[in-house]
Amino acid sequence: MSKIADPLKPTCEQIIDIIPDPFVVIDRDYQIVAANRAYRARYGVEIGELVGRRCHEVSHHSSVPCSENGEHCPLEDVLERKHSTQVMHVHYDNNGKEEYVQLHASPLLDESGEVRYIGESIFKVVTHDVDNDALLVGRSQPLFRMASLLQRVAPTQTTVLLTGESGSGKEQVAKYVHHYSTRANRDFVVVDCGALGESLIESELFGYERGAFTGATQRKKGLFEAADGGTLFIDEVGELPLSLQTKLLRALETSQIRRVGGTEYIPVDVRIIAATNRNLQAMVAEGQFRQDLYYRLSAFPVQVPPLRERKDDIPRLAEYFLSQMEDADRHIPLSAEVIETLLDYDYPGNVRELRNIIERAAILACDDIIRPEHIVLERPEERKPDLSVFETPIRLLSRRSGRLSGEAVLHALNQAQGHRARAAELLGVSERTLYRYIRRMKQAEAG
Structure with missing residues (x-):
């Protein structure tokens, strides 16, 4: 005897409509088999026009899967490994506007344990009224992979250690983490350990009491206190003297600081993001950096890619830097010849060097458009003076x-x-x- 369907039992379509964020079910050929109301509204497609279409046609406005456009495809990961994954992508909403989204893809297995369908949830990356491009400019896969990690760690209170070459944009990455954290409406405070001597770093970080040393005519709060409730970005942490590493470790472990010349411990609520272009593990092995502090700082390490590994971002970065200058409209968009010249270079100074090159080119161009001859690059074969x-x-x-x-x-x-x-x-x-x-x-x- 066949079972009679319960008319009160909800259908699969009704169940997925309960999900507030866009959700879509895709088969092994990227064809959409079901989508909830939020998905249809986000991409402006009715259910009758949706089922049977391929997901990349709807969300990417592309005739081929995202992997063929150089993007990381979460669906292929799920099919191969049979477990959930998440990545960042660029989608196009119902108005054709570009938006950054976080994709969570999970396998739906058949009775034999093989992947039959894939369920994909889509979360828009909220910008808190700040232009996302002003934080991390670009759409390259190395940048998206890093941004995907940052999106996961940002809402937590975990300490983040940013590593990467000088000029690669570690401070911008730190601002990105702060921007998407629960502390975004509080202060983002920066201390550069490489710019200060030992005594100055201590007083800058922890503050001092009146009379603590010559010239201390009044009490001063340190940057830990200034960042209370917000984020403290400790740049060039590898330059921190050993004597201060101990004090920093205590502050991280106890959430308390003591001003120079003071006797009382002051509670602080600070999220720490540290950055360095040095190899801290090697410094630990050489006794130049405390091992316990290293492990405390590196709870969530993130490698910031050098510009030579994300060359797809160079045109966007160049035009972004130009847009910040006076009379930017004269130079944007850059010609294909200028972009080709910019791409034919490895940028040992990374993003900072690119910015300097663009600023110099705009000056050399004067009232004219930027041409290839205005792009001054320092080639490796150029002889450097003996300094x-x-x-x-x-x-x-x-x-x-x-x-x-x-x-x-x-x-x-x-x-x-x-x-x-x-x-x-x-x-x-x-x-x-x-x-x-x-x-x-x-x-x-x-x-």
Whole structure:
């Protein structure tokens, strides 16, 4: 005797309609077999026009699967490994507008344990009224893979360690994590350990009491207290002296700090994001960095890819930098010849170098459009002057007062013929640290 369907029992379509976010069921050939109301509304397609179409046609506006467009395809992962996965993608909504989404794809198995269908949930990456492109510019797969990790860790309170080459954009990545965290409406505070001497780092981080040292005429709160309730970004953490590593570790483990010259411990609620371009594991092996602090900071390590590994982002980055300049409309969009010139370079200075190249090109172009001859690149075969004879005196000059001085910076820039990367090498600091110091010098002159 055949079973009679219960008219009160909900159908599969009714069940998935309960899901508030867009949800779609896809077969092994990327064909849509079911989709909920939220999915249909997001992409502006009625149910009668949806079933049987391929998912990449609807959400990507593409005639081929995303893997053939160079994107990571979560469906292929699920089919191959038979377990859930999540990635970031670019979709197009019902108005044809580009949007960043997080995809969660899970297998629906048949009786033999094989993947029969794939269920895919789609979550829009909320921007909190800030242009997402201003945080992480680009659409390359290395950038999306990193962003997918950041989206997972951002809502948590876990400490994040960003590693990567100088100029790769670690501070922007830290801002991205803060922006998508539960602390987004509180302060994002930066401390650069490479720009300060040991005594200054301690007082900057933890503050000081009146009379703690000569010149301490009044109590000052440190950056830990300034970041209370928000995020503290500790840049160049590998430059932190061993004596302060112990104090930082205690602050991380107890959520309490003590000001220089103080006796009381002050509770702080701070999310830590640290960054370095150094190999902290090697420093641990050499006794230059505390192992316990390393493990405490590296709870969630994220490698920031160098620009040479995400060249697909170069045109977008270049036009983004141009858009921040005066009279940007004159230079945008860049010609195919200019983009080809930009792509034919490996950028040892990463995103920071690209920004400098674009700024220089805009200046050279004057009132004209940017042409290939305005793109000045430093090729590896170009001979560099021998700067070793200047290294010791300049480093000594830069550390005479325990911090960078204007005299040392100007001297190093002069010896390096204006090349910031070489000047930073002479001073024994990162290019980021030098760039920040120059910016502060300019602001002081303008004030």
